[in-house]
Amino acid sequence: MTQQVPQQLTGITTIEATLELVSGLRIGAGDSEMRIGGVDNTVIRHPHTQAPYIPGSSLKGKMRSLLEWRSGAVKEAPLGYQDLQNASGAVQAEVKHILQLFGISGDAKLGKEMQELGPSRLSFWDCNLQAAWEKEIRDNNQMLTEVKSENRINRISGVAEHPRQTERVPAGARFDFRLSVKRLAGDGDALLTTVLQGLKLLELDSLGGSGSRGYGKVKFVGLTIDGQDAQARFDAVQPFAR
Numbered sequence: 001m002t003q004q005v006p007q008q009l010t011g012i013t014t015i016e017a018t019l020e021l022v023s024g025l026r027i028g029a030g031d032s033e034m035r036i037g038g039v040d041n042t043v044i045r046h047p048h049t050q051a052p053y054i055p056g057s058s059l060k061g062k063m064r065s066l067l068e069w070r071s072g073a074v075k076e077a078p079l080g081y082q083d084l085q086n087a088s089g090a091v092q093a094e095v096k097h098i099l100q101l102f103g104i105s106g107d108a109k110l111g112k113e114m115q116e117l118g119p120s121r122l123s124f125w126d127c128n129l130q131a132a133w134e135k136e137i138r139d140n141n142q143m144l145t146e147v148k149s150e151n152r153i154n155r156i157s158g159v160a161e162h163p164r165q166t167e168r169v170p171a172g173a174r175f176d177f178r179l180s181v182k183r184l185a186g187d188g189d190a191l192l193t194t195v196l197q198g199l200k201l202l203e204l205d206s207l208g209g210s211g212s213r214g215y216g217k218v219k220f221v222g223l224t225i226d227g228q229d230a231q232a233r234f235d236a237v238q239p240f241a242r
Helices: 056-071 081-086 089-102 112-117 131-139 190-204 231-235
Strands: 009-021 122-124 146-153 160-168 174-184 218-225
Touching (some): 009 190, 056 089, 056 190, 081 089, 089 112, 089 190, 190 218, 190 231
Antiparallel strands (some): 009 174, 009 218, 146 160
16 A cells, blocks of 8 residues: 655755865856857856856756666666656665655656655755855956866877867856755655765766766865754765665
């Protein structure tokens, strides 16, 4: 019998931190036009201030992907309710936590699935540059982004080919990070633990494009949970411990 989840919202936990770039970050803007003599690959920027930012969707997608890979149930499409039914043991528990946090696909019937899982718990915010860091950079007449020249090496001749210019946010940039976790009656601490493990996986892997070439290394500092210092708890997270 499907276990019905109580539908009472009992609280919302807020996690905040400074997201600091350890290496240059590139999240593309999806330019629709070519600019002769311009940068080949630009970063996404706020349409009003032109300052780069990190979309919440990028954080959400990468964090979910890493958690699904860790579960061992990963596939081409995001995990869904059928994957929960097909799994067993520890894998099933991990898949359930992922679906409770991130939700299930829109083609689900939203009947017994919602009764068992409840609504998605996680909400991500876009990460804007920290105001103090941005002001310091602008006051010093420095740029908020850098342009990195890249090319491909011909394995036989050793000659550099196909030069291109890629824009990225430089190492040292700091962003305001925030997400929230809805708490329903009956939720234990396991969901919050999974969230912290997902953030730690982001630190261990990369964010944005070209991670295999050293882009997108990030770290979370000054992490708080509901305004209380939780950096030590986060630093102690072992995402692969069983």
